[in-house]
Amino acid sequence: MRLLLDLHENSLDFLRESIESYLIADEYGTHLHYKSLPRNKVKWKIAYICLVSSFEIMFKKIIQDISPALIKVDIDSQNKNNRTIDFQKSIIRIKNFSSIDLSNNESEYLSRAAHRRNQFIHYTVEFSSEEIKNNYSVLFSLYKNIYEIYFGSDLYLEGIEPHVITEISSFAREYEIFRGQEIRKEDIEAYKAEIEKAQNYTRVIDKDNQVYGRIKFGSENDHVFDIDIAYDMSNSELYSWEYCDDCGAKNGEYHLFDCDLEICPVCGWQLITCKCDMQYLSTDNKIYEE
Numbered sequence: 517m518r519l520l521l522d523l524h525e526n527s528l529d530f531l532r533e534s535i536e537s538y539l540i541a542d543e544y545g546t547h548l549h550y551k552s553l554p555r556n557k558v559k560w561k562i563a564y565i566c567l568v569s570s571f572e573i574m575f576k577k578i579i580q581d582i583s584p585a586l587i588k589v590d591i592d593s594q595n596k597n598n599r600t601i602d603f604q605k606s607i608i609r610i611k612n613f614s615s616i617d618l619s620n621n622e623s624e625y626l627s628r629a630a631h632r633r634n635q636f637i638h639y640t641v642e643f644s645s646e647e648i649k650n651n652y653s654v655l656f657s658l659y660k661n662i663y664e665i666y667f668g669s670d671l672y673l674e675g676i677e678p679h680v681i682t683e684i685s686s687f688a689r690e691y692e693i694f695r696g697q698e699i700r701k702e703d704i705e706a707y708k709a710e711i712e713k714a715q716n717y718t719r720v721i722d723k724d725n726q727v728y729g730r731i732k733f734g735s736e737n738d739h740v741f742d743i744d745i746a747y748d749m750s751n752s753e754l755y756s757w758e759y760c761d762d763c764g765a766k767n768g769e770y771h772l773f774d775c776d777l778e779i780c781p782v783c784g785w786q787l788i789t790c791k792c793d794m795q796y797l798s799t800d801n802k803i804y805e806e
Contacts, residue, residue: 523577524667527570532661532673534566535680538652547645548696549755560648561636567634567652568603571626573658575606578666582613603630616662629655646693652686660685695764711765714772717804720781720794727797728781733760734767736779774805 521529541559546552552578576587579601585591586609601609607626611618618626629651635641652661660681671681691698699707721727723738731739736755754761754777771778773796778787780794787794796804 520750523573523580524616525776526674527573527577530566530573530797531571532561532676534570535673535676535684537563537566538684539680540647542649545698547649547693548757548759548761550753553644556666557645560643560645560652561641563638564648564652565633567655567659568629571629572603572606573661574663575603575610576600577617578614579606586613603633616666618662622658625654625658646696650688652691653684657685657688660709695759695766698763707764710772711769714765714770717773717796717798718770719797719799720787721797721803723793728794730770730796731779733765733769733771733777739779739781739784773806 537559540556541563543552543556572596579586586633587600587606589601589605604627607618607623607630611623627770632651636756644773663671672678673681687698690700692701693699694703694704717730719727719729734755756767758767759765760777761770762776762777763775765771765775776786776788779785780787780790782792782794785791798804
């Protein structure tokens, strides 16, 4: 079978490959190491490389439409083996010769993307899924905007649901990744305030006004080892993780209020359901009220 793809089709084919790898690597927004599969996360590399390549080829298509000679390194050469320009050069020619309104910030962002792609291909690879997803979504959004302006139609990829394209392009604008969780930017300050407030309630008080120190996330197993109970919630890998799987408290912090994984310092059962009937108590002796 012989195949022929023009620059437009080739760009979209790379983009389709990119999104297919993205969907594997993203794991429905999972970033915590104990929930992720390394073989899936490695797909971020391919997703990013293909996205940058798709962008480069789209730029070459736009430049070729202006003048076929402009996609050559040496525009005056008649040599058939004259190489085509790289991504860095295509960015310059897009700014100099096309009607695409590419800002200086966008140009610099694309240059950094080209450099990152080359690092992925030629050097030791090191990245975090949090960082690369943000970068990917910004780059994808820019591709989508330029594509739709230049070609005059919505970006469509056969085999890719339209909502996936919308979600990727809007991610960096609408979400922030904090403690391995994807949170809407409008909610992030409230969440951080809740974490800070929880750290001020260092104790709990029972119905008989007996006061006990709260158990910080990460010290559950050690604490339960020192008390005599028939059953406990701890003795689990859960408490060795970087962040609490329920409330997002960092290891060494107090859990957020009403977290399912916080244990009672008296009986070792789940604090919010145990028979000790505890209430949170602040450092200035205020009982927590929702």
